[in-house]
Amino acid sequence: MMVKTSVWKWYGLAILVIALDQISKHWVSATFTYGQPWVITDFFNFTLLHNKGAAFSFLSDAGGWQRWFFGLIAGVVSVVLVVWMARVETAQRWMLVALALVLGGAIGNLYDRVVLGYVVDFIVVHYQHHYWPAFNIADSAICVGAGMLIVDSFRSPKKDELSVQSNDKQI
Template identity: 55%
Template sequence: MPNSQAKKGLFQFYPHNLLWLGLSVLAIVLDQWTKWIASTHLNYADPIPVLPFLNWTLLHNYGAAFSFLSDAGGWQRYFFTSLAGVVSIIFVFWLMRMPKKMVILPMAIALILGGAIGNLIDRVSLGYVVDFIHVYYQNSHFPAFNLADSAITLGTILLLIDTFFLEKKRNQNADA
């Protein structure tokens, strides 16, 4: 009979973390759905005003976040595809091994994972990432982005909060 208190091995997961994988899947589905809507209803590079600071503008991003390396000659597609694939695999293993009491860290990982896979799907199937959210103020424009980018950004913020504020508290509680 297996000891339930035994240390989990590399490929042993906590079933409660399927909820966090569900959050990743939700991020992927919402991202792909909104990109499909943008691709089928917007004309390329033709802004549609939504609010005084927001346009829907369909753009194709051949680089990374915020069009980083978008004009690098094509190698970046393979680099970012490989990077997203490796990071996604690592994050799935990391996420599935989270203790039940943790909330912020697995939520962060789930959002980053969902965003990475959402953009990975675009890169593999289209060769570029569909961006359509364009925020600006007067003549200052933020690079266009999508829901996957938003999930990655929110996940990163949560990861930083966990790292700088909650991890120290967990370590203090473990030492007590």
Template identity: 50%
Template sequence: MSIFKTTALRWWWLAALVLGLDLLTKQVAEYVLEYAQPVYVLPVLDFTLLYNKGAAFSFLANESGWQRWFFTAIAVGVSVMLINWLRTLPREQQWLPIALTLILGGALGNLFDRVVFGHVIDFISVHWNDAYFPAFNLADSAITVGAVMMAIDVIREMKEERRNKAEGKS
């Protein structure tokens, strides 16, 4: 019997969808936008093509280049860990596997950029007046949504455990 039919790996397509949409939107941004020239969409949103050689929020972006391979190694390690975790989850489970595959798809999207281009392509810029949130992309959004879903899952599990203890269940 296929591992995709018996485990949460059945959600692999969601990671592939996130990866595909991420790569597509980044290439559209590369084609349509000029580097560092904002295109205003809403008073709080613009599209600005930027390159991030660091991690989230441009952490370590100004280093000499070693960070490219450091973050590549982390992304590969996290991706392998997520795939193995999905293999251990039962097919019937949905919330956590969706969270993990969103994170996986986003990690693979940014990994692709880092390996192929040496930087991650960001283009979504959210701001309020002159206060700008660091630019991001679809991969970052998927990772964030997946992480929030995981946090919600942990909270639900903790509440369930407390309820079971209060009812005398193990």
């Protein structure tokens, strides 16, 4: 498969996400005591936590098999995203940014899962005693990228739909 020269800058964005994610996780792991919050505002803090499961600690107590299962899923998704990005038209910048964010986030968390056996989470948002599950920069990138893909699915007409509509008008 020949990769377009222009797609490399989007791969670069994914690498930037990975770097920011890993640097922040390393800093938090080296600086904070596990489970002890560093209060930033009355609704936001940093707290070093380890997530052995998937999103929202799903299957975190499953006995260890989930580490490799979720790692395999993230690996497959990452390969699919790399290929998808290589095939997207250069003019579709919105989609390329979205895919790069998801790719960078997936690889950032994949690294943690394979090397550490858990994902380092540290960003905690809450209202009074109602806490959102802790997350990290990789999770944020994945969510923003996925949101962008959802928006893109509503805003860009599909080529097949346009050709069907133009064929209907000719009849």
